[in-house]
Amino acid sequence: MSDYLKSYVIPIKIENVDEYYSLIQEISFSDTNRTFAENLSHSAHINLLIKEISILLANSLRLYEMGYFDNAYYSLRSANELATVMLDLSDKDDSKITNNFKKFRKGKYKKRRSKIINELSKEGIFFKEVIDQMPNFKEDIRVLLKEINNVVHNNGLDKFYCFRYHSLDKDLPYKKLEEFTNHLLKSIRILAIMRLIVDPLPLLITDDEIYYRCPQIILFPFSDKMLSVIGQKSIDEFKQTDTYKSMEEWILSFEKRNIAVNDFLMHNFIDLDKIDDIYSQKHLISGNELKILDVCCCTNKIIYIVYGNGFYRFSTSSKCDNHIYNSLNIDELIKINDNHNICRDNVYVSVMNIKGNNRIDLYNNSYNIIYLFHEEKLDDDEIKCIEKIVMDFSII
Template sequence: MKLNEQMRTVLPQHNELLDTLNNLEAMAIGQSDRIFCNSFISEAIRLLINAIFLYEDGYFDCAFYSVRQAAETYNSMLYIANKGVSALKRWDEKNYFPMNSKLISQLSQIDTFYSQVKANVPEFFDAYEKATSKSNKIIHKQGFDTFYLPHQNPMCGIKIDKEKEKQFFAEFVTDTICLVIILYIVVDPISLVLADEELTMYFNFDPMSEPADMAFLSTHLDSDIDSKIKSTAYFKEFSQYFLEKEKMRPATFDVVRYQVFDLTHLDDIKSQESLLNFYEKLILALLISGIQVTRIHPDCFILGYTTSIPSNYRPTEWSSSDYDRFQNSPSVFNAPYHTIFRSIIKGPEKNWLLEHNIPFTTKEIERIRDIFNKFNELYGRLASAFDNYNL
């Protein structure tokens, strides 16, 4: 009873669309009052992925519905983000919630950035509305050419242009991805700051948000889409806040964003030490003192920081349990580990794991202990002052 083989097809854009969606799964929002948006983002991306496979397996109507639902999920996300916790609760408890058509009309009224973006790229939103209306004819089965029979049996007397439908579907998915990226920018403008090569250098910490995929928008929507969004009054005011901050040098940027210390530019990093967090300042002190480490894992966290010194160890896989067991273990230096050495020392909160290619000398060990003692003591004073302030 399953669909026969002739119903199956492959979209010419199959790899490009799935690669893009795979990358978009990393999109995240870090604002505490909008963390819930990450679930909506994940759901919308999954709906688009499902749509591609549904269409290629022959379930064309279900595929169009899944694409439309991805857009509606994002509209709901943006609406709730503006309305707050009460709207999220009503939505989650399945109480009254506006239908998509009402949502869209209200979004322009309640979200300034959304209304300005829509005004700057009206041709896209108008075209998307028309594409959605066209897809609704397929979803709601208006016309015999939307039935499965002519798709399964070309001899039934009902003519359909499968290639034309396939092209429309691919364009609908592509345009929905564009909409998803635009609404991601609207709900989290930091994503556009991060995507700008100049602005991102003024963003002096590592956010949860990811850069918006402006390359995809420019390729499939409008080469000027970037400037059109940035020219809105909302984004100009938003970005001005960051332009008043200190601009990071490339080496500092690598530390803050990518957790990488370039030993050939320690002076540059030192000149902007105020932009580093407490742990990064400790690592910088170690490196400036001449301690040759390849990786540093504060609190024995699996990710940690790397340096420009290539490690002699090339693991093919990692396990958090390999690091967790060091969190409360006794301090140890120069423990052989595969082709490198590991050292454990008490940090400001938990143990730190240092990886190095050659064993530390006695003098280096004393230097490491002195630096950690200094920072541990400083951290203790700062923590005590913070507790007293809260009291």
């Protein structure tokens, strides 16, 4: 970049930038498992939009730090507009959702944000109810997009690069930074609420009574920081919607898990000192998951269990470094003649095949191989105990 251009594109440090990225990451991790239009694949598309919205927010933050503040606002506007598209692809009756998805996948979806908001205000299944309970939400969206567009369309001298860094007001860049972070937080707030309209689980599971009853999901509750950004008034209003209350009532009908069972089912963590607590609610645990517990009862040496080509992973309360699986080379282990007590990266690995399939089948059926990582060598009795349990696994 020439010195001439450097005088206009000037990086600026954003204090507490990691906090902003952390909030954006929360939205990124808030995948939905909801079925749309009787089609589970639609939720994968919605999750893709959630990820894209998060990337646009992160891009906006990074671009502003680099000094490209107008491009930062383009990204911020795109995030808000894509969030309204996300609602239009999820908050209609089944036939309209299916039709919108077909157009979107083919690149023929051309609705403007204002039209979507107006339609959802009248026809939205969840959005209409939310704006009835949160009367300021629709206006908040309108005002934010108006302010963002003022920057995007260079509405005023203070929106120019050549003015911002060369005006008599030397504090102007920092005033504009404060304005940007305010717009960013407003966007995060609005997008978080839009995410809750898709399904309210990230808010619901902030309540322990809900969280310890919620069916197994790969989802995290919104943090206290995110709840603060959304605002207590908005949270209280959202909780009055039928969408929230009906799901809350449904989840409260389930049995509450104890902490040890919850850690096992939700975090794949086995507290070896609380095995009895886990077995006390074994009716909440699937067959193969119970077999994993049975394997751990054969020995206290196991620190990590992996099967299903790495899709299923369980750590124990013994010392466990997550890097051990990352260094695992399945092809290399298959070539080893000895199935048990293979020394690798200061731990031992034992390889077992579900239903006792022979080693010729290992390569072709690697999805049904179980890898046991342990701190010490397993003795013959422990191996026999484990092999007997593995024989009863259900083939995936």
